[in-house]
Amino acid sequence: MKGLILWQNIIVKESCGVFGVYAPGAPVSHMTFDGLFTLQHRGQESAGMAISDGETITVFKDMGLVSNVFDEHTLASLQGFLAIGHTRYSTTGSSTWRNAQPAYRPLGSAGFALGHNGNLTNTEVIAEEIGMLPGVVTTDSDILAELIAQKFAESNFDENSSNGLKDTLLEVLPKVEGAFSLVVMDAFRLVGIRDPNGLRPLCLGELVETGIDGKQRVVGWVLASESPALKVIGARFVREIEPGEMVVIDEGGSKSYRPFELSSVESKLCIFEFVYFARPDAVLYGKEVHGARRRMGELLAKEHPVEADMVMGVPDSGVPAAEGFAKYSGIPYGQGLVKNRYIGRTFIDPTPEARFNSVRRKLSPLVENITSKKLVVVDDSFVRGTTSKALVKMLKDSGAKEVHMRFSSPPFKWPCFYGIDIPSREELVAAHVPLEEIADLIGADSVGFLSLDQLVLAIDEPGSKFCDGCLTGIYPSKVPNDENVELAKLKS
Numbered sequence: 001m002k003g004l005i006l007w008q009n010i011i012v013k014e015s016c017g018v019f020g021v022y023a024p025g026a027p028v029s030h031m032t033f034d035g036l037f038t039l040q041h042r043g044q045e046s047a048g049m050a051i052s053d054g055e056t057i058t059v060f061k062d063m064g065l066v067s068n069v070f071d072e073h074t075l076a077s078l079q080g081f082l083a084i085g086h087t088r089y090s091t092t093g094s095s096t097w098r099n100a101q102p103a104y105r106p107l108g109s110a111g112f113a114l115g116h117n118g119n120l121t122n123t124e125v126i127a128e129e130i131g132m133l134p135g136v137v138t139t140d141s142d143i144l145a146e147l148i149a150q151k152f153a154e155s156n157f158d159e160n161s162s163n164g165l166k167d168t169l170l171e172v173l174p175k176v177e178g179a180f181s182l183v184v185m186d187a188f189r190l191v192g193i194r195d196p197n198g199l200r201p202l203c204l205g206e207l208v209e210t211g212i213d214g215k216q217r218v219v220g221w222v223l224a225s226e227s228p229a230l231k232v233i234g235a236r237f238v239r240e241i242e243p244g245e246m247v248v249i250d251e252g253g254s255k256s257y258r259p260f261e262l263s264s265v266e267s268k269l270c271i272f273e274f275v276y277f278a279r280p281d282a283v284l285y286g287k288e289v290h291g292a293r294r295r296m297g298e299l300l301a302k303e304h305p306v307e308a309d310m311v312m313g314v315p316d317s318g319v320p321a322a323e324g325f326a327k328y329s330g331i332p333y334g335q336g337l338v339k340n341r342y343i344g345r346t347f348i349d350p351t352p353e354a355r356f357n358s359v360r361r362k363l364s365p366l367v368e369n370i371t372s373k374k375l376v377v378v379d380d381s382f383v384r385g386t387t388s389k390a391l392v393k394m395l396k397d398s399g400a401k402e403v404h405m406r407f408s409s410p411p412f413k414w415p416c417f418y419g420i421d422i423p424s425r426e427e428l429v430a431a432h433v434p435l436e437e438i439a440d441l442i443g444a445d446s447v448g449f450l451s452l453d454q455l456v457l458a459i460d461e462p463g464s465k466f467c468d469g470c471l472t473g474i475y476p477s478k479v480p481n482d483e484n485v486e487l488a489k490l491k492s
């Protein structure tokens with residue numbers, strides 16, 4: 001079910017950030033705050049954490065940015081040795097307090113809590129299995145929590161048993177389809193799970209202490225959507241959680257399990273994590289994302305060369321690709337736009353006119369830098385064309401002689417079923433307009449898109465595979481019957 005659509009100025013909207021830490025004796029609530037703060041770009045609508053002191057799980061969540069939801073007083077009151085945290089962007093379920101995560105279910109004296117990044121593709125089947133009434137508005141995390149809670153209850157859940165949560169998850173997870181990077185906790189243990197395609201990222205880190213004997217020992221474990229959230233709390237990156245893997249962390253250390261059919265496991269990380277979603281300092285497939293974005297720009301310059309006076313990037317994620325474009329082409333790099341850093345991400349701009357105008361709210365031209373110049377303007381993605389059109393107009397009104405738009409990914413043509421809020425197919429310009437006509441449509445002097453082959457080459461990880469469903473219409477796993485997609489495929 002589609003949730004409330006809140007339009008976001010420049011790009012498609014990403015989903016959520018998850019974090020978890022198991023660290024007896026450490027300031028766990030402050031660590032979770034720092035981790036969530038680092039993952040803020042993955043979701044700005046609500047933030048929350050669940051923390052356990054071994055007897056009670058306390059959940060604190062609210063609407064707003066991480067720094068608005070938690071203050072020093074709140075963090076000081078959240079005591080424990082184990083916590084999970086979540087920053088939410090609603091792609092399923094509306095943007096309300098009730099849907100903020102972590103989701104919690106009371107079972108026994110402490111219960112369990114869960115945070116989810118991604119989107120399930122078989123929620124209707126699961127909802128029916130757990131007896132949820134048709135038409136009840138809920139979220140994937142709620143459905144998952146309910147499924148786990150029911151299985152716990154059926155299996156005579158013993159919260160003190162080290163196998164209670166683990167065994168229930170091993171039973172439940174094969175029923176779940178779609179994209180899910182999960183952090184789950186009960187009063188004693190932390191669990192990290194990645195779906196069989198690893199569509200959304202999740203990594204593992206460790207907290208290390210040096211003893212008086214000079215030897216290092218592991219004193220805690222951390223899970224995070226992206227590696228910078230490990231770095232910020234002083235944890236060492238260990239590895240990415242593998243697609244189809246479940247890691248259980250408790251006083252005995254960390255243990256790995258494989259809950260899914262082996263035949264369903266195939267790495268297919270969302271390619272847009274590299275293009276736009278992840279932080280530039282995140283490590284995915286063993287590579288720092290910033291380097292991949294620069295290479296996208298280099299290959300874009302090779303594929304779509306143009307004569308110009310200056311290359312500029314659309315802040316923020318267009319900038320590394322613009323640097324790469326400048327390096328390969330030899331055209332000087334310069335700054336042509338200033339971004340308003342304090343802009344919110346939840347403006348409701350329902351009409352094309354409102355969307356067009358709101359570009360000015362977010363970006364402002366550096367007139368002296370662009371006047372009378374032929375510009376190459378590098379952006380990360382092309383969705384409705386409204387932003388590009390407004391941008392080209394703004395730059396030309398500010399004196400640019402020519403504006404050549406270049407995009408470091410192919411244009412969106414299909415919907416995403418895995419948690420990225422891409423507009424409907426009717427609104428995706430490239431699904432209906434031939435690429436040769438897009439320059440005219442947005443008022444640019446020329447347009448060029450990095451091809452899918454070159455995008456994969458830029459990521460430069462031999463043998464790695466990606467989900468590219470929104471570019472090709474070919475999805476790595478079964479997606480819900482979508483009339484829109486079926487009809488479009490028949491026509492194409």
Ligand code: SF4
Pocket residue numbers: 199270271272273415416417418419420467468469470471
């Ligand atoms: S369909 Fe597109 S946005 Fe969605 S997971 Fe796949 S590559 Fe990412």
